Amino acid sequence: MSDIKLPVEVQKELKQISTVAGYLWQREWAERNAGNISMNLTSFFNKEDLKGIGTERPFEFPKGAAGFVLFITGTGCYLRDLVDNLESVSCILLINDDATGYSIVWGGKRENFGPTCELISHSSIHLFNSIHNPENLAVVHTHPLELICMSHHELFDNEEELNRQIWMMCPEVKVFVPKGIHCTPYALSSTAALADVTIEAFKTRNVSLWEKHGATSTAPDVMKAWDFLDVANKGAKMLMMCWAAGFKPAGLSNEQLIELEQFT
Structure with missing residues (x-):
């Protein structure tokens, strides 16, 4: 099953995925089995070469x-x-022509392996991206500590103000997360409802902050998706550090934030 020769481009992407997974663990953003990563590799393969590899397993994907x-x-x-x-602990899978099942064509060597329970969310996001943002191939979901704390704060109910306060902490946050954070309402893990609210988030924002759960980003590759999460969380962390020290940060002014838009 894993004897197929992976294209060089795919090997490079897998190396980046390993690197980012290490970053997530070192940050304490991936406790136990928390978080998941996916990437749309369709453009890197000749799908005809993959058909017939692996046993097909039933799963209801979005038809597209x-x-x-x-x-x-x-x-x-x-x-x-x-x-x-x-x-x-990961795999490359081929979704069948009816979107009613998949075959594992690489990886999945662990006993009783199966794709993440968030498969419906990831496949739905990749479908949305293929139509609206085809450059975005990677999706990273993890548990950034300070962003999760922010999702428990009253600011979560005011998305514009939450973003303003996180952006104002330093210029890099505004420049490198220019569309900001979406305050994504709570939905049960591994459900189509969670997929729906996350897709809604990516229509306008760089990061989907899942209420009381974690955060998800999408980007052309896994490293860029990590960067969105890393920089966004830095803004949240600095804001909370000021609060913990007992003062309200001065922050960048609205005029200074607007001035920074030339670099986004």
């Missing part, structure tokens, strides 16, 4: 995802294991 080739992490697997055991 038929024929997609996706990298995705496994259910119950630990992101930290992506650093050294990528083929055991």
Whole structure:
């Protein structure tokens, strides 16, 4: 199953995924089996070469995802294991022509392996991206500590003000997360409802902050998706540090934030 020769471009993307998984673990953003990563690799493969590889498993995907080739992490697997055991805890799968099932064409070597329970969310986001933002191939979901704390704060009910206060902490946050954070209302994990609210978030924002859960980003590659989360969380962390020290930060003015838009 994992004997197929991966294109060089895919090998490079998998190396980046391993690197980012290490970053997430070091940050304490991926406790136990928390978080998942996926990437739309369809453009890197000749799908005819993949047909007939692996046993087909039933799964109801969004119809438009038929024929997609996706990298995705496994259910119950630990992101930290992506650093050294990528083929055991993740896979590349081919969605069938009816979007009613998939075959694992690479990886998934762990006993009783299955794709993440967030498969419906990831495949739905990749379908949305393929139509509206085809340059965005990667999706990263993780548990950034300070952003999750912000989702419990009253600012979560005022998305514009939450973004203003996070942006004002330093110029880089405004420049490198220019569309900001979406305050995505709570939805149960592994459901179509969570997929729907996340897609709504990516219509306007760089980061979807899942209420009382975690954060998700999408970008052309996994490293850029990590950067959105890393920089956004830095703004939230600095804001909370000021609050913890007992003062309200002066912050960049609205005029200064507008001035920075030339660099976004």
